[in-house]
Amino acid sequence: MNQPQDTIPLEAKSPFELRVNLSADMPETDVRTALATGEMGFLHSFTTGSTVDGPGVRVVGWTTGCQFRCLYCHNPDTWNMSNGIPVALARATEELRKYRQGLKVMLGGFTLSGGEPLMQDRFVVKLLAAAKELGIHTALDTNGALGARLSDADLKHVDLVLLDLKSWSPELHRRLTGMEVGPVLDFAQRLAACRIPIWVRFVLVPGLTDDPENIAQIAKFSADLGNVERVDVLPFHQMGRFKWKELKLNYSLEDIQPPSIEAVERACAQFSTVGLKTY
Numbered sequence: 454m455n456q457p458q459d460t461i462p463l464e465a466k467s468p469f470e471l472r473v474n475l476s477a478d479m480p481e482t483d484v485r486t487a488l489a490t491g492e493m494g495f496l497h498s499f500t501t502g503s504t505v506d507g508p509g510v511r512v513v514g515w516t517t518g519c520q521f522r523c524l525y526c527h528n529p530d531t532w533n534m535s536n537g538i539p540v541a542l543a544r545a546t547e548e549l550r551k552y553r554q555g556l557k558v559m560l561g562g563f564t565l566s567g568g569e570p571l572m573q574d575r576f577v578v579k580l581l582a583a584a585k586e587l588g589i590h591t592a593l594d595t596n597g598a599l600g601a602r603l604s605d606a607d608l609k610h611v612d613l614v615l616l617d618l619k620s621w622s623p624e625l626h627r628r629l630t631g632m633e634v635g636p637v638l639d640f641a642q643r644l645a646a647c648r649i650p651i652w653v654r655f656v657l658v659p660g661l662t663d664d665p666e667n668i669a670q671i672a673k674f675s676a677d678l679g680n681v682e683r684v685d686v687l688p689f690h691q692m693g694r695f696k697w698k699e700l701k702l703n704y705s706l707e708d709i710q711p712p713s714i715e716a717v718e719r720a721c722a723q724f725s726t727v728g729l730k731t732y
């Protein structure tokens with residue numbers, strides 16, 4: 454018999470835990486209602502103690518559901534929403550309440566990541582609003598393509614956006630993710646107009662995203678926005694490879710090695726040249 458969903462622990466040691474089919478039994482009408490009302494979301498897990506997903510020490514909620522299919526995705530078990538635990542908004546809010554004091558002391562906050570959180574935009578807005586009510590700093594880690602789902606009022610609950618810029622070239626973006634880059638860039642410009650700070654995340658994948666011209670264009674675009682506080686150059690790694698295997702997905706980056714320290718430094722230098730802070 455399946456474990457009752459409200460007893461499945463929300464906490465995971467890391468998002469690298471493989472989780473599948475945790476809401477596969479849920480009737481489709483209930484899923485639709487959850488998505489429309491935002492009273493329930495689908496989460497891979499909550500993790501604590503992150504120092505890389507926004508300022509200070511963070512609690513991170515990992516949502517399930519993503520419309521991208523990035524070749525280097527290290528959490529493909531978050532692609533399907535039905536792999537996540539159905540979690541009532543009230544339960545997720547209570548979970549955050551537990552950490553409220555600690556997060557304040559550690560100058561941290563709550564980050565919603567995924568998957569792509571905006572696949573569940575109503576739940577995301579309600580949970581971020583609840584976090585703000587608790588006095589918790591909020592960050593949204595997104596591929597940006599569904600940013601148009603958020604109204605200006607929704608965006609008021611977001612203190613920081615961690616925006617993945619994967620490629621400047623539309624053709625390469627399509628090859629890397631299966632989706633168009635245009636809506637991502639539009640969302641970045643809208644965040645700039647709303648003066649919401651962005652941390653750009655750029656995954657450096659040898660042979661795919663490391664073309665200096667590609668990096669230069671992303672750097673120029675980011676610098677011109679005026680609201681980019683920092684750029685995280687994330688070296689490609691193979692930590693998620695086992696998930697592709699477990700899920701019987703075709704992993705095409707088997708032979709790609711992580712970039713050298715020099716290559717990471719070169720990419721960082723391209724962002725620094727246009728006046729951006731890199732990490």
Ligand code: SF4
Pocket residue numbers: 519520521522523525526527528529531567568569596
């Ligand atoms: S956007 Fe993120 S979660 Fe979605 S496929 Fe790409 S890397 Fe994976």
